[in-house]
Amino acid sequence: MSTEYEPVIGLEIHVQLKTRTKMFCGCELSFGEEPNTRTCPICLGLPGTLPVTNAQAVQYGIMMGLALGCEIAPRSIFHRKNYFYPDLAKGYQISQYDIPLCLGGRLGDVRIHRIHLEEDAAKLVHVGASGRIHGSEASVVDYNRGGTPLAEIVTEPDLRSAEQARDWLQLLRETLRQLGVSDVNMEEGSLRCDANVSIRPKGTHALGTKTELKNMNSFRYVMQGINAEIARQTALLESGESVTQETLHFDPVSGRISSLRSKEEAHDYRYFPEPDLVPIVPTPEMMAAAEAAIPELPADREARYESDFGIPTDTAHLFAYEPTWGTYFERVAVEGNRDAKAAAIWVTELRTRLGADADPHKSAVVPAQLAALAALVAAKKVTAGSARTVLDKMVETGDHPDRIAEAEGLTVMEDSGELSQIVAKVISENPDVVEKVRGGNAKAMGALVGPIMRETKGRADGGEVNRLLREQLGV
Amino acid sequence: MIELTAKQAADAIRSGDLDANEYFEFYRQRAASDPYNSYTWVAEKAPEIDTRKPFAGVPIAIKDLFCTEGIPSQAGSKILEDYRPPYTATSVDRLTTHAGGTLLGKTNQDEFAMGSSTENSAYGPTLNPWDTSRVPGGSSGGSAAVVAGATAPWSIGTDTGGSIRQPAALTGIVGLKPTYGAISRYGMIAFASSLDQAGPFTRDVTDSAMLLSAMVGADPCDQTSLGLPEPVRIPTANDLKGIRLGVPEELAGEGIEDGVLKAFNDTLELAKSLGATVETTHLPHAPHGLAAYYLIAPAECSSNLARYDGVRYGFRKSGASTLIDMYTQTREAGFGAEVKRRIMLGTYALSSGYYDAYYGRAQKVRTLISQDFKNAWDKFDFIVTPTAPGVAFELGSKTADPLAMYLNDFCTVPMSLAGIPAISIPNGLSEGLPVGFQIAGPAFSENRILDAALALEKAIGFDASKAYA
Numbered sequence: 001m002s003t004e005y006e007p008v009i010g011l012e013i014h015v016q017l018k019t020r021t022k023m024f025c026g027c028e029l030s031f032g033e034e035p036n037t038r039t040c041p042i043c044l045g046l047p048g049t050l051p052v053t054n055a056q057a058v059q060y061g062i063m064m065g066l067a068l069g070c071e072i073a074p075r076s077i078f079h080r081k082n083y084f085y086p087d088l089a090k091g092y093q094i095s096q097y098d099i100p101l102c103l104g105g106r107l108g109d110v111r112i113h114r115i116h117l118e119e120d121a122a123k124l125v126h127v128g129a130s131g132r133i134h135g136s137e138a139s140v141v142d143y144n145r146g147g148t149p150l151a152e153i154v155t156e157p158d159l160r161s162a163e164q165a166r167d168w169l170q171l172l173r174e175t176l177r178q179l180g181v182s183d184v185n186m187e188e189g190s191l192r193c194d195a196n197v198s199i200r201p202k203g204t205h206a207l208g209t210k211t212e213l214k215n216m217n218s219f220r221y222v223m224q225g226i227n228a229e230i231a232r233q234t235a236l237l238e239s240g241e242s243v244t245q246e247t248l249h250f251d252p253v254s255g256r257i258s259s260l261r262s263k264e265e266a267h268d269y270r271y272f273p274e275p276d277l278v279p280i281v282p283t284p285e286m287m288a289a290a291e292a293a294i295p296e297l298p299a300d301r302e303a304r305y306e307s308d309f310g311i312p313t314d315t316a317h318l319f320a321y322e323p324t325w326g327t328y329f330e331r332v333a334v335e336g337n338r339d340a341k342a343a344a345i346w347v348t349e350l351r352t353r354l355g356a357d358a359d360p361h362k363s364a365v366v367p368a369q370l371a372a373l374a375a376l377v378a379a380k381k382v383t384a385g386s387a388r389t390v391l392d393k394m395v396e397t398g399d400h401p402d403r404i405a406e407a408e409g410l411t412v413m414e415d416s417g418e419l420s421q422i423v424a425k426v427i428s429e430n431p432d433v434v435e436k437v438r439g440g441n442a443k444a445m446g447a448l449v450g451p452i453m454r455e456t457k458g459r460a461d462g463g464e465v466n467r468l469l470r471e472q473l474g475v
Numbered sequence: 476m477i478e479l480t481a482k483q484a485a486d487a488i489r490s491g492d493l494d495a496n497e498y499f500e501f502y503r504q505r506a507a508s509d510p511y512n513s514y515t516w517v518a519e520k521a522p523e524i525d526t527r528k529p530f531a532g533v534p535i536a537i538k539d540l541f542c543t544e545g546i547p548s549q550a551g552s553k554i555l556e557d558y559r560p561p562y563t564a565t566s567v568d569r570l571t572t573h574a575g576g577t578l579l580g581k582t583n584q585d586e587f588a589m590g591s592s593t594e595n596s597a598y599g600p601t602l603n604p605w606d607t608s609r610v611p612g613g614s615s616g617g618s619a620a621v622v623a624g625a626t627a628p629w630s631i632g633t634d635t636g637g638s639i640r641q642p643a644a645l646t647g648i649v650g651l652k653p654t655y656g657a658i659s660r661y662g663m664i665a666f667a668s669s670l671d672q673a674g675p676f677t678r679d680v681t682d683s684a685m686l687l688s689a690m691v692g693a694d695p696c697d698q699t700s701l702g703l704p705e706p707v708r709i710p711t712a713n714d715l716k717g718i719r720l721g722v723p724e725e726l727a728g729e730g731i732e733d734g735v736l737k738a739f740n741d742t743l744e745l746a747k748s749l750g751a752t753v754e755t756t757h758l759p760h761a762p763h764g765l766a767a768y769y770l771i772a773p774a775e776c777s778s779n780l781a782r783y784d785g786v787r788y789g790f791r792k793s794g795a796s797t798l799i800d801m802y803t804q805t806r807e808a809g810f811g812a813e814v815k816r817r818i819m820l821g822t823y824a825l826s827s828g829y830y831d832a833y834y835g836r837a838q839k840v841r842t843l844i845s846q847d848f849k850n851a852w853d854k855f856d857f858i859v860t861p862t863a864p865g866v867a868f869e870l871g872s873k874t875a876d877p878l879a880m881y882l883n884d885f886c887t888v889p890m891s892l893a894g895i896p897a898i899s900i901p902n903g904l905s906e907g908l909p910v911g912f913q914i915a916g917p918a919f920s921e922n923r924i925l926d927a928a929l930a931l932e933k934a935i936g937f938d939a940s941k942a943y944a
Contacts, residue, residue, distance in 0.1 A: 045787070091780075278699060
């Protein structure tokens with residue numbers, strides 16, 4: 001019998017902060033400008049220059065810490081991480097080491113170990129056919145990115161599957177996006193994820209040897225990479241070999257994992273306290289400003305929608321991750337005397353029409369009118385099908401649903417005599433179906449509903465149609 | 476014109492008694508024909524002079540490691556050969572743009588300020604104007620020699636462990652190292668960031684106060700800069716009434732040359748006659764200052780000098796086929812022996828497994844030395860010592876023995892580690908060569924130090940003109 005293994009996963013996430021300027025100089029952040037146009041003597045590491053800490057980055061760091069329930073250090077310091085590489089203008093990266101800005105914390109079911117601030121490296125561009133360093137004709141450096149503020153978030157090893165890791169990373173991404181501290185775009189590199197992966201026999205507690213999987217630049221790759229590494233480690237252990245602690249690269253094209261050969265192999269970063277900078281000592285004013293800048297976050301919003309509004313988890317999740325729609329939903333629910341389930345359904349319908357990225361507050365459909373539409377359906381004055389047609393018109397014209405339903409003749413037929421005649425007509429036109437139904441196949445009756453709805457242009461109430469059919473067919 | 480102090484010249488220019496262009500040209504010509512190799516660059520002509528500014532028309536010489544826009548700033552190193560920065564250091568900008576001083580030239584120095592003799596310069600050694608077979612001290616030897624040799628009325632340098640005070644002592648002029656943080660370090664090519672501090676070289680104490688007053692100030696470009704709590708005053712004291720001087724046995728006895736010690740003791744008697752009390756005291760951890768300094772400073776320099784890799788600016792050795800070869804060949808050819816020695820020392824001191832034993836322990840010693848001084852301020856206004864253990868030594872006499880060279884900083888390093896201000900004033904001659912007297916005070920006590928220094932300067936009556944007359 002083979003042993004069943006349990007994966008143990010921790011994540012290290014680098015987040016590019018959306019400040020106006022770089023971490024330690026006044027250069028504006030770069031978004032695809034010409035290479036080396038967003039640079040100055042400081043971020044180029046010219047002789048004699050000194051760093052100055054970006055106050056906005058510190059505030060974003062404190063906001064992240066508060067949002068994730070961390071303790072904000074009363075005094076944290078920067079260290080120098082020393083290594084030679086052309087992407088590092090000074091020969092060291094200014095980072096935080098043993099006294100980071102934020103310690104402890106939690107998001108969902110994953111504990112946060114720490115959050116610290118640092119500066120990003122520049123970008124190496126390898127000139128040549130492949131675009132990779134091996135076989136390139138030359139490597140050139142674009143310092144635009146050098147010095148961009150980064151926050152590094154390190155989790156405890158609390159994740160137990162690749163899927164869980166992906167879902168949690170999505171929650172973190174949404175939380176950071178709504179905090180407004182980062183663009184959190186994995187493809188563009190403003191959110192980067194490394195994973196520490198180990199496995200152990202299920203039921204045991206000792207941690208296995210971990211490997212570090214680098215820079216997977218999409219949620220899919222995070223999941224694929226971790227799964228591939230779990231499979232690799234499982235195969236190793238099952239064949240009696242052991243896992244080596246190393247840094248690995250996941251190639252999403254081949255699905256293969258390879259040992260990373262680069263600066264990461266480097267060994268001794270000779271950390272020491274950065275003598276050019278003073279400690280970060282958050283004042284009560286800084287803490288209050290950070291606190292005040294934090295909006296309601298997705299995990300809280302989702303829980304509130306479920307408990308206060310009683311809407312289904314999926315919808316609550318959707319509105320929590322798209323807070324503009326969430327806020328709109330709340331207004332519709334309030335306008336509709338808190339018939340929140342109906343409000344959720346019609347807000348979701350509106351979202352399908354406008355698109356998830358649209359701002360419903362700017363659309364022609366005001367919350368009170370969407371609530372009125374839900375009320376029409378609840379009162380059985382229009383059918384659900386007709387209401388969709390009414391909504392199409394509302395999006396187009398901004399008219400009140402009552403008026404649209406009236407003008408378009410979409411109100412439910414109140415005269416059951418007229419409906420009764422239509423039912424009789426359809427029965428008479430479909431003798432073969434009628435035969436099946438009378439022969440005991442009740443389901444065949446459904447074939448008559450469609451033509452009836454067509455005849456009534458969708459204005460008939462489904463329940464009433466069924467009742468009349470049964471009555472007239474005598475079943 | 477040569478007899479005028481900088482203050483006298485500035486006053487004469489503003490009152491119209493002295494022509495600014497004529498004065499500048501006088502020094503420009505002296506600088507251009509400087510016989511001591513004190514300059515690495517000299518201005519070709521006077522810039523436009525705005526005579527409304529306080530230092531209008533007064534030429535100033537700047538240590539090579541201060542960045543000056545478009546002007547070579549090589550820090551005495553081949554690796555920065557003909558490097559012309561795109562910006563000017565804050566302290567230099569204050570002296571020129573704001574105070575109206577005129578940049579006369581860049582002065583020679585030990586490479587990246589590492590040395591005590593200005594022999595570690597890629598641009599040749601600077602000679603001592605008192606005796607050209609001897610060194611002017613270092614690392615700011617060029618800035619000391621231009622004032623002693625009167626090829627500039629005044630100059631600025633930097634002091635990391637004694638690099639202003641020791642050369643001032645060895646060339647018979649006044650050198651002041653201010654409180655760490657009084658003057659912005661922005662634009663000073665870094666040696667050891669937690670110790671580096673700019674300061675003035677002048678013929679007398681009054682000029683020192685005047686030059687300092689224009690350099691100090693907090694700078695948004697340097698988070699560690701604080702300025703001074705009160706403006707620097709032109710000192711006026713004539714005596715030392717009520718002043719308590721502490722003489723630390725550890726820094727004013729064993730290891731100090733007889734002639735230096737005699738001059739020091741003579742001046743203590745003078746101080747008493749001016750009203751001071753003089754008492755022997757102890758700075759028990761001060762003798763460990765050199766050991767701590769030679770771990771902390773190299774550790775910081777090993778990191779500060781990592782940027783000189785040939786990638787972006789400065790010297791690059793051609794012909795390397797790989798990145799690592801380019802790095803190593805560039806640094807091998809671009810750095811001198813002392814710089815390499817300290818980079819290796821510092822790299823070792825910061826290495827994983829050694830950090831606590833070396834860098835960590837040195838920082839603890841630094842804290843203890845700071846505490847020694849704090850304890851001293853309970854009993855004394857100032858701590859006084861000889862500035863350097865000996866007089867100017869012969870060129871080449873200590874280059875083969877780094878430890879003997881390092882001992883030059885024995886009396887000056889403790890103040891650097893504690894971040895406190897200290898001044899060296901000329902204290903007569905020994906064997907015909909200048910000797911320095913050091914006065915150190917608590918952080919931000921520059922005004923009081925300058926007053927005490929002025930009173931002693933008047934009493935000592937040193938004649939600096941011998942070196943240039």
